[in-house]
Amino acid sequence: MVKPKCVVALGLPSDMIDTLGDAYDVAAWPESQPMPEAVLKDWLTDAHGLLCALSTPISAALLEHASRLQVISTISVGVDHIDITAATRLGIPVGHTPGVLVDSTADLALGLMLAVTRRMAEADRWIRAGNWAQGWQSDLLLGTDLSQATVGIVGLGAIGQAVIRRLRGFGSNVLAWNRTPRHMDGVQMVELDELFARSDIVSLHTAMTPETTHIADRQRLASMRAGAALINTGRGLLVDEAALIDEVCSGRLNAGLDVFSVEPLRPGHPFLSQENVVLLPHVGSATASTRLAMVGRALENLHAGMAGQALPYCANPEVYPISDS
Ligand code: GLV
Numbered sequence: 204m205v206k207p208k209c210v211v212a213l214g215l216p217s218d219m220i221d222t223l224g225d226a227y228d229v230a231a232w233p234e235s236q237p238m239p240e241a242v243l244k245d246w247l248t249d250a251h252g253l254l255c256a257l258s259t260p261i262s263a264a265l266l267e268h269a270s271r272l273q274v275i276s277t278i279s280v281g282v283d284h285i286d287i288t289a290a291t292r293l294g295i296p297v298g299h300t301p302g303v304l305v306d307s308t309a310d311l312a313l314g315l316m317l318a319v320t321r322r323m324a325e326a327d328r329w330i331r332a333g334n335w336a337q338g339w340q341s342d343l344l345l346g347t348d349l350s351q352a353t354v355g356i357v358g359l360g361a362i363g364q365a366v367i368r369r370l371r372g373f374g375s376n377v378l379a380w381n382r383t384p385r386h387m388d389g390v391q392m393v394e395l396d397e398l399f400a401r402s403d404i405v406s407l408h409t410a411m412t413p414e415t416t417h418i419a420d421r422q423r424l425a426s427m428r429a430g431a432a433l434i435n436t437g438r439g440l441l442v443d444e445a446a447l448i449d450e451v452c453s454g455r456l457n458a459g460l461d462v463f464s465v466e467p468l469r470p471g472h473p474f475l476s477q478e479n480v481v482l483l484p485h486v487g488s489a490t491a492s493t494r495l496a497m498v499g500r501a502l503e504n505l506h507a508g509m510a511g512q513a514l515p516y517c518a519n520p521e522v523y524p525i526s527d528s
Pocket of ligand 1: 278281282304437487488
C-alpha cells in the first residue's frame with residue numbers, strides 16, 4: 204500500500220522520524236538551519252501532511268501549490284508564521300500546541316522581570332569583565348523591587364493569568380488589560396493606555412494578530428514612566444521595535460525580550476550594546492519536558508489530520524463543516 208507523504212520541515216530527533224516512517228512516507232529536512240522556501244515548495248507538491256515550527260513561514264502561495272495537503276501541524280502555540288486565512292480558505296486544518304507551554308513561558312516572563320529589575324545579566328557581564336575588585340559595596344548595581352512594583356499584564360489568556368499567579372507571590376500590584384474584560388481576584392482591569400502609563404513593568408501576553416500588531420506603539424512606550432521596563436515573551440511585532448530602540452538607547456526605559464521583529468537578531472542590532480536590555484533567543488517554551496509535550500501534541504494533530512479526523516488542538520476549527528447531528 205502506498206503511504207501518504209508527510210513533510211517534516213525541521214530537524215527532529217531521528218527516533219521520532221523513524222516512528223513517523225511506520226505510517227507515512229516521510230520527507231524530513233535534516234539541517235538545523237530553516238528549510239529554504241523553494242525546497243519546501245518542491246516537497247509539498249505531493250504531500251498530505253506537514254509538521255513544522257516557527258522557523259518555517261507558510262505563505263498562501265505555498266499552500267495553493269500544495270494541492271494534496273490535508274493537515275498542517277506546528278510545534279508551537281502561535282500560528283502567526285502560517286497564513287491561516289489561506290489555510291482556512293483551502294480547507295486545511297492547522298494544529299498547534301496550546302496549554303502545555305503556559306508554565307514554562309510564565310516562568311521565563313518572571314525571570315526576565317527579575318533579571319531586568321535586579322540587573323542580573325549586567326552584573327554577570329560586570330563580574331566576567333574583571334570589575335569586582337572591592338567585595339560588598341553599598342551602592343553596587345542597585346535595582347528595584349518586584350514587591351513594590353505595579354505590573355501591567357497585556358492579555359489575560361492562559362499565560363497572562365499564569366504570570367499573575369506568580370506575581371501574587373511577589374506581592375506586586377497588578378493591572379491588566381484584555382480585549383474582552385475578565386475578572387481575576389486582586390487584579391485591576393484598566394484600559395491599555397492607562398496600563399502603559401501607570402505600570403513600572405508592562406508584560407505582553409496577547410496573541411499576535413493584525414489587531415495586536417504594535418500594541419506597544421511609540422505613543423504608549425513614550426507614556427511609560429522613566430525607569431519602567433517592557434517585558435516581551437509573546438511576539439516581536441507586538442512592539443514598535445524602532446520606538447523601543449529609541450527608548451532604551453536614551454536610557455529612559457529598560458527591557459527584557461525573548462522575541463524580536465526579525466529573528467535571529469542581526470549582528471550590530473542596537474539592543475546588543477545596551478546594558479539595560481536583557482536578551483533571550485526565543486526560549487519561552489524551552490524546557491525539555493515542555494518541548495516533549497509540544498511535540499506530543501503536534502503529533503496527535505498530525506495523525507488526526509492524516510486520518511481525515513478533526514484535530515484535537517485546531518487553530519482554525521472553522522474549516523470543519525457544521526454537522527446537523
Ligand atoms: C512559541 O513562541 C510558540 O508559539 O510556541
